[in-house]
Amino acid sequence: MLNAIDKLAALSPRRAFKRAGELAGEQQWQRAARLYSIAAEAGLAEAQFALGEAYIAGRGLSQNPREAARWFLRAAEAGHVESQCRLAGMFIHGLKAPSPDQAASLFGEHTQPTETANAADFPSALLWARRATEAGSADGEALLGYILSNGPDDIRDPAAAELYYRRSAAQHWPQGHLGLGMILMRQADTAEKTVAAMREFEEAVKADLPTAHYLLGVIHEQAVGVLPDPARALTHYRKAAIHGIRNAQAKLGAMLLAGHGCAPDPIEGESWLRRAAIAGDPEAAALVADLYARGGALPPNYAEAALWFRVAAEAGHRVAARALGMLYLTGAGVARDPEEAARWLARAAQQGDIVAGADLGNLMLRGDIRQSSVDGLPIHEWFEKAAESGDLIGAFNYGVCLAEGVGVKRDDARAAIWLRRAAEGVVNAQYWYGRLLFEGRGIPADPVEAHRWIARAAETGMVEALALLAEMKLHGHGCPRDHAGARDMFLRVAANGHAGAMFALGALYGGGHDIPTDRIEAQAWFAKAAALNHPVAQLMLGRYLRKGLAGPPDPVQAARWLNRALAQGIDEARIDLAELALPDAPQPRQAAGD
Incomplete structure (x- = not known):
């Protein structure tokens, strides 16, 4: 409410404006805004500008950039230079002028300007910046320099931009110094030119311009034309970060974390990285995530790591997408979900992450995810690109795709070439190449050479290689027949839960081999393999129990x-079941749960 003095001042626009200034100095914002409004409605340009500023800052009025623009426009049209600069700045930052059929009522009571994020209206900004420049405004010249150096091609004029920045800087306007410094830095190809750009930035930081602080931080951290000075870089990054410069927050956080230019401070470092991440910096989000995933100075927290990896991945950070995929694959911090892991690995691979492509391919080849999860993805192309770059894991994965016809027509001959190349350094490739040699797929069969490669893989403890090597010993493929050696190797493999090795032990102990027959031992191994759903082991166990080969018959x-x-397709079981059903055979009882 206005008091008597305010009401008396309201009788004259000039006195109302003066009284509003006094009240603003006392932070009586609402009363000041009422008087500014009275003076502005009366056509006083200074009051219109002040009212616009009140709407921008939300002082005494609800914050309303559109209403601010309406008052700036009225003052600008009356020749108020500061309002012309404000309008130019607002158009640069996304204020859109109305279409021609709305021009007559520009920002009127029923017409509001529209704002579109990241969609500058450079032509409108240019109009008002020129008007301010013609009046000799240093701010207008700096704005004009910015428009001419950053606007669309039909407006851009680098030479004129430099001229206007120089004119603004000559009037000691900080934004003029900043703009000129940026132009000089882009042109700098000598230490002298870099120093000249630095001088302009140093003039700008006298006015505490945060962008100037950030740029000086980069210069001192990265030694751009100067000796490295991490301590000075840290100081400038901190000042820019406090003013909300996202890149400075990320830089400051990383330096504090690493103790670059200061003692390591993981707590404050994480805080600044988190601020940058919240502001949308994907690299900062990935660093926060990695900090919690690795642990160390801060305790590991995989749930927190997953949250920040997701933020970074959704912003297009491919390494974070791969890391998030691995968390879903292992169930660290999130529920284990191979399908979700595949989705994030695919996103990383599509952005060129070779390791993610390999991880995704391995998931698919192992059968850990549904084929539909990767349908349409050029997995074989990712592997081929990695293989051609010399990556041995990529060569292995591409060879498997060719051997199995995954995403590409099966081609055993080409598969053998890539698997042979990968076998020099990849254990799985040694096993696969050995199999191709053993089976004669794509290359002439060579059991001796196959035995050599499979033995190399088996030396590392690879279970599948050990199982195949034991089979080769059993039958004398590529090496002398050695039933006792095969048994010992099958025992080693069976200890790893390999159903095939358990079945092979049952067959070995069942008789007809160069080791003593032991049908009790044979039945025990058939039972272990059958419990792991080995179909032929189930047939053999049924026969042993039907005939009582290792104890009393058990028809049930x-x-x-x-x-x-x-049920698993072993048709021979029909004959044994028919034998059980003969009149003189023991009649089976229905087993519980069958």
Whole structure:
């Protein structure tokens, strides 16, 4: 509410404006805004500008940039230079002028300007910056320099931009110094030119311009034309970060984390990185995530790591996408979900991350994800690109794609070439190449050479290689027949839960081999393999139980295992089941749960 003095001042626009200034000095914002409004409605340009500023800052009025623009426009049209500069700045930052059919009521009571983020209206900004420049405004000259150096091609004029920045800087306007410094830095090809650009930035930081602080931080950190000075860089980054410059926050956080130019401070470093990440910096988000994933100075927190990896990945950070995929694959910080892991690995791979492409391919080749999850993805192309770059894992994965026809027509001959190349350094490739030699796929069969490569893989403890090597010993493929050696190797593999090795032990102990027959031992191994759903082991266990080869016959359990083998496509089980059903055969009871 206005008091008597305010009401008396309101009778004259000039007195109202003066009284409003006094009230603003006392932070009586609402009363000041009322008087500014009275003077502005009366056509006083200074009051219109002040009212616009009040709407921008939300002092005494609700913050309203559109309403601010309406008052700046009225003052600008009356020749108020500061308002012309304000309008130019607002158009640069996304204020859109109305279409021609709206021009007559520009920013009127029923017409509001529209604002579109990151969509500057350079032609409108140019109009008002020129008007301010014609009046000799240093601010207008700096704005004009910015428009001419950053606007669209039909407006851009680098030479004129430099001229206007120089004119603004000559009037000691900080934004003029900043703009001129940026132009000089882009042109700098000698230490002298870099120093000249630095002088302009140093003039700008006298007015505490945050962008100037950030640029000086970069110069001192990266030794651009000067000796490295991480301590000075840290000081400038901190000043820019406090003013909300996102890149400075990220730089400051990383330097504090690493102790670059200061003692390491992971707590404050994480705080600044987090601010930059919240502001949309994907690299900062990835650094925060990595900080929590690795642990160390801060305790590991995989849930927190997953949150920030997701922020970074959604902003296009490919390494973060791969890391998030691995968290979903292992279940660290998130529920284990191979399909979700595949989705993030695919996103990273599509952005050129070779390692993510390999990880995704391995998931698919192992059968850990549904084929539909990767349909349409050029996985074989990612592998081929990695292989051609000399990456041995990429060569292995591409070879497997060719051997299995994954995403590309099966080509055993080309598969053998890539797998042979990868076998020099990749254990899995040694096993796969050995298999191709053993089976004669794509290259002439060579059991001796196959044995050599599979033995190399087996030396590392690779279970599949050990199993195949034991089979080769059993049958004398590429090496002398050695049933006892095969048994010992199958025992080693079976200890790793390999159902095929368990079945092979059952067959070895069952008789007909160069080791003593032991049907009790054979039945025990068939039972272990059958429990792991090995179909032929289920058939053999059913036969042992039906015939009582290792103890009393058990027709009930025999029928149970024979039916399970039949359900898996082992048609021979029908004959054994028919034998059980003969009149003189023991009649099986229905087993619980079958």
